[in-house]
Amino acid sequence: MPEPTNTALPAAVIAEAQRCLNCKNPRCRQGCPISTPIPDVIRMALNGQEDEAGRILFENNPLTTVCAKVCDHERQCEGHCILGKKGKPVRFSQIEDAISSAYSRRMTRGPAQPNGMHAAIIGAGPAGLTIAVQLARRGFGVTIFERRAQIGGVLRYGIPDFRLPREVIDDFAYRHLVLKDIRVRPNTSIGAGGALGIDDLLADGYDAIFVGTGVWQPRRLNVPGETQGHVHYAIHYLASPAAYDLGRCVVVVGAGNAAMDVCRTALRAGTDSVTCLARGLAASASKKELSAALAEGMQLRCGVRVTRIGRKDVEVIGVDGEGRDLPGSEDSLPADSVIIAVSQGPRSLIVSTTQGLEVNERGLLVTDGCGRTTRPGIFAGGDVVAGARTVVEAVAASKRVAGAMEAYMRERAAQRAEK
Numbered sequence: 001m002p003e004p005t006n007t008a009l010p011a012a013v014i015a016e017a018q019r020c021l022n023c024k025n026p027r028c029r030q031g032c033p034i035s036t037p038i039p040d041v042i043r044m045a046l047n048g049q050e051d052e053a054g055r056i057l058f059e060n061n062p063l064t065t066v067c068a069k070v071c072d073h074e075r076q077c078e079g080h081c082i083l084g085k086k087g088k089p090v091r092f093s094q095i096e097d098a099i100s101s102a103y104s105r106r107m108t109r110g111p112a113q114p115n116g117m118h119a120a121i122i123g124a125g126p127a128g129l130t131i132a133v134q135l136a137r138r139g140f141g142v143t144i145f146e147r148r149a150q151i152g153g154v155l156r157y158g159i160p161d162f163r164l165p166r167e168v169i170d171d172f173a174y175r176h177l178v179l180k181d182i183r184v185r186p187n188t189s190i191g192a193g194g195a196l197g198i199d200d201l202l203a204d205g206y207d208a209i210f211v212g213t214g215v216w217q218p219r220r221l222n223v224p225g226e227t228q229g230h231v232h233y234a235i236h237y238l239a240s241p242a243a244y245d246l247g248r249c250v251v252v253v254g255a256g257n258a259a260m261d262v263c264r265t266a267l268r269a270g271t272d273s274v275t276c277l278a279r280g281l282a283a284s285a286s287k288k289e290l291s292a293a294l295a296e297g298m299q300l301r302c303g304v305r306v307t308r309i310g311r312k313d314v315e316v317i318g319v320d321g322e323g324r325d326l327p328g329s330e331d332s333l334p335a336d337s338v339i340i341a342v343s344q345g346p347r348s349l350i351v352s353t354t355q356g357l358e359v360n361e362r363g364l365l366v367t368d369g370c371g372r373t374t375r376p377g378i379f380a381g382g383d384v385v386a387g388a389r390t391v392v393e394a395v396a397a398s399k400r401v402a403g404a405m406e407a408y409m410r411e412r413a414a415q416r417a418e419k
């Protein structure tokens with residue numbers, strides 16, 4: 001199959017790339033959880049080798065087109081760039097976005113030579129998709145089982161499309177799954193409530209299994225009034241915002257990135273007022289997401305704890321920096337709807353129906369550093385192991401797990417051949 005050929009990058013991107021000092025000890029790379037070889041990519045792009053730069057990006061990170069858009073660059077590569085010490089850091093996100101999108105649109109590489117072994121992957125979020133691509137590149141047959149109708153996990157059913165256009169995920173599905181013969185079984189939940197369990201997959205001869213089911217159990221506030229009809233959880237709302245009639249005045253509890261997504265989605269849907277409540281003395285969302293939500297009209301109130309949700313209001317009390325209540329600071333805010341965005345934990349669909357899979361006190365799967373669970377042949381990674389984290393961390397973990405899965409499957413094949 002022909003691979004992409006060079007095309008010029010936009011002038012603004014070239015100008016940004018030209019600011020890079022090509023440091024010998026690149027701090028930007030150290031700040032990247034997946035160690036993207038940033039100076040090399042920039043140097044190649046400036047030398048007219050955009051395709052080589054794109055190839056390196058995809059080989060290092062199959063979700064490079066996604067990460068260019070949703071990573072917290074201020075805390076990662078750009079936050080570590082040496083130029084940021086006295087001025088503006090190199091905006092590598094802009095450079096990565098341009099190179100990876102252009103390269104991706106023209107990628108047509110087909111499947112690798114099959115090696116006769118097959119892996120089952122449960123969950124088509126960033127963790128499962130990374131494993132799928134890594135194993136398919138090495139010739140393993142891959143089948144993905146996904147509970148929802150489409151692939152992407154939080155990328156499709158959590159992050160709003162004004163932050164991550166759905167074409168990016170659709171393009172990934174075509175370039176990486178369709179062209180590489182990776183099979184996806186949509187609407188197929190593995191474990192409790194589904195027709196199939198992990199033991200069925202093993203009985204059917206899959207050589208190894210990866211569990212990348214994420215964290216989809218909303219954390220409760222545990223205050224009176226949480227069961228009322230106008231109270232919702234962030235991940236349910238974000239999965240299908242059009243299904244909700246929120247009224248004119250919305251209170252969002254929690255101030256992380258998911259809360260910012262809720263606030264902006266509600267404001268864009270025409271809600272008059274959205275107030276975000278943070279228990280801490282500052283919002284925990286990234287600077288970029290917080291300032292975008294404030295610019296769109298979100299109001300932020302920090303240092304408050306919700307004590308009760310009424311039919312038309314939310315009762316709060318002020319807290320100090322240690323989280324202690326401040327007597328006399330009780331207040332109430334009007335609310336037609338309340339959306340709770342205080343993180344998520346794992347569901348137990350698989351663990352409750354599979355023997356030998358150990359979980360920790362938070363219900364997260366216990367694994368070693370390479371994703372081996374407590375049951376041989378079953379591996380896990382992403383949020384279901386680490387708790388609610390980030391896309392790039394799920395990708396980084398999955399790269400390590402793919403290596404361990406490959407070694408496990410090859411060793412078993414060698415043992416079979418010896419018999």
Ligand SMILES: Cc1cc2nc3c(=O)[nH]c(=O)nc-3n(C[C@H](O)[C@H](O)[C@H](O)COP(=O)(O)OP(=O)(O)OC[C@H]3O[C@@H](n4cnc5c(N)ncnc54)[C@H](O)[C@@H]3O)c2cc1C
Pocket residue numbers: 070071072122123124125126127128145146147148151152153154155158159188189190191212213214215216235238257258259261349350381382383384388389390391392394
């Ligand atoms: C609203 C929101 C916004 C976020 N914004 C950002 C951001 O801007 N940047 C960033 O880096 N990170 C962000 N994150 C975090 C990031 O999206 C996650 O860390 C990442 O998606 C984890 O990947 P994963 O593959 O482990 O899990 P998921 O993305 O949750 O994917 C798990 C998949 O498994 C499927 N599944 C679950 N159970 C089963 C089953 N039993 N059988 C079959 N399939 C199953 C699910 O349907 C899902 O498709 C955000 C998270 C949320 C909730």
Ligand code: SF4
Pocket residue numbers: 019020021022023026027028029038039080081082083090092
């Ligand atoms: S730290 Fe900044 S200037 Fe140095 S190589 Fe990285 S992006 Fe370029």
